[in-house]
Amino acid sequence: MMRFIFTLVFIFNIGVTNAQNTVNNTLEKQDYEYFLDFFTSGNTQVHKEALKYIEDHWKESFEVMAVETMYFLRSPSTSLKLLNILQKKTKKYYPRDFDKWYEYIWSKQSSYPDAYYTFKAILHKAIDSRFDRYFLDREHQSTIRLDEVRWGGVKQDGIPPLRNPKMLNAKDATYLDDKDIVFGISINGDTRAYPKRILAWHEMFTDQVGNIPVAGVYCTLCGTVILYKTEKDGIRYQMGTSGFLYRSNKLMYDQKTQSLWNTLWGKPVIGPLVGKGIELEYLSVVTTTWGEWKKRHPKTTVLSLKTGHRRDYDEGVAYKDYFSTDELMFTVQEKDTRLKNKEEILAIRLPDKTEENIAISSNFLKKNHIYKGVINHNNFTVFTDQSGAHRVYFTKEIEFTSYDKTSLAQDSNGETWELDENQIKNIKSGKTLQRLPTHNAFWFGYHAAFPNVKLIK
Known part of the structure; x- marks a missing residue:
């Protein structure tokens, strides 16, 4: 997620103050309120008292609140005083290297109290009044560590999804x-x-494609484009960009409940929908070149430049600096150095059938244009074309021996098969084999979401 620069002046308005009063009706001031004092009061004496309380009553659960407070503080002197307390209590010296602080916090069991949800809600409501709904009073409705949820630098839908975008004919x-x-x-x-x-x-784009409501979600930071069916059990979810990240992977939200969803899992992870067994079905996305795609599909449509937004849509402009290095914008809990962070992999999984999960290096597949593997006792074959695009099919007992790197493959019996986006078809017999939904991703982001993934390289 690109970090847009906002002029954030953290003077909490009446609405935020009321939110704080609503969630804290006790007479005794709670720990998290001392951290919020730096934003809710311009009185230096209040700040001084807050710093003294924090130092005198320090506990491990203060660590993440101190880090997040420093992240947003615009007073260098106050921030430095809080940093000195943090370093003294933890005996860690990372100055304002927030990635290091988060890595330190994540290296241990989570220690934040239920009140941390309230702190996070009030703190981020100053950025966007809708943010508090993600966290407020939801301490028992989360399947992920809340201290791993980081603001990505934008408001809700601050990176605007394309809703029912205008499409053009290929010509x-x-x-x-x-x-x-x-x-x-x-x-x-x-x-x-x-x-x-x-x-x-x-x-993100949301649309009806082939009369199916879908959302195509592109996490630029983790290099993943996933296509989800947005209707499940008769309910249609209107998805958007939350503004938050989990392990450098964007979190979606649904408009009705404001629950946060993990993009790679297709599941709600914070909010009212957690624990209801909801998991969106995902479909295949092919990463290829325009020349190769339109040659295969001359009747394809393609996005128009008339998106309703003003952007520089030239090739390679967006995220140019990020894509040009292996450095991360937001750190993750654990990195796996078997591949470079942003080396591309093909993700193969069947979430409705097995927890088995396979990642195959795209560079490996480019050198092995036909690759046969097994998942959940099902044989599959990956075909990688001349553009580097991967298509995967359940191929049962059939062995493929050659592939023209476009649309034709031959099996061990000498019979020819034709590949399309939904199946592979025997030209002679008409027999078809089903496509296996897959997508590409950067290695670091996929491993962060699925630490137990099997890597083939």
């Missing part, structure tokens, strides 16, 4: 070059391309 998309990267999808014969150069500025 009219003159703004695209054949080498431009696109994310291709096909549902019930409705075939579309979403150029990376546009989607990187919006990180």
Whole structure:
């Protein structure tokens, strides 16, 4: 998630003060309120008393509140005094290296109290009045560590999703070059391309594709584009960008309940929907080039530049600096150095059938254009075309021996099969084999979401 720069003047208004009063009706001042004093009062004596209380009553649960308070404080002198207390109590000396502080906190069992939800709600409500609904009074409705949820630098939908965006016929998309990267999808014969150069500025689209309501979610930080069906058990979820991250992976929210959803899991992780067994079904997304996609699908449609927003949609502009290095914008709890952070992998999993999870290096697959594997006792074959795009099919007992790196493959019996976006078909017999939904991701982000993933490289 790109960190947009806001001028954040943390003078809490009456609404925030009322929120604080609502969640704390006791006469005794609670610990977290001393941290909020730095924002709710401009009185230096109040600040001095807050610092003294924090130092005299220090406990481990103060660590994350101190770090988050320093992150937002605009008073260098007060921030330094709080930092000195933090360093003295923890015997850790990271100055204002927030990634280091978070790594230290995450290296231990979580120690924050239930009141940390309230602290986080009030603190972030100063940025966006909708943020408190994510956290307020939800201490028993979270499946992830709350101290791993970090603000990404934008308000709710501050990176605006494209809702029912305008599409063009392929011949009219003159703004695209054949080498431009696109994310291709096909549902019930409705075939579309979403150029990376546009989607990187919006990180999400919601639409009806092939008469199926979907959300395409692009986490630029973790390099993942996932296509979800947004209707589950008769309920249609209207998804958006929350403004928060979990392990450098954007968290979605649904408009009705304001629950936060993990993008890679497709599940609500904080809020009223937690524990209700909801998991969105995901579909395949192909990362390829515009030239290769339109050659395969001449009737495809593609995003128009007329998005309703003013952005520089030239190729490679969005996140240019981030994509050009292996450095992270937001650290994660644990890194796995078997691959570089942003090396691309193909993710293969069947969440409704097994916890088994496979990540295959895209560089490995480019050298092995046909790769056969097994998941949940089912044989699959990955075909990687000349653009580097991967398509995966359940191939049962069939062995494929050659692939033209476009759309035709041959099996060990000499029979020819044709690949499309939903199946692979035997040209002679008409037999078909089902497509396995997959997507690409950066290694660091996928491993952070699935630490027990099996890596093939």
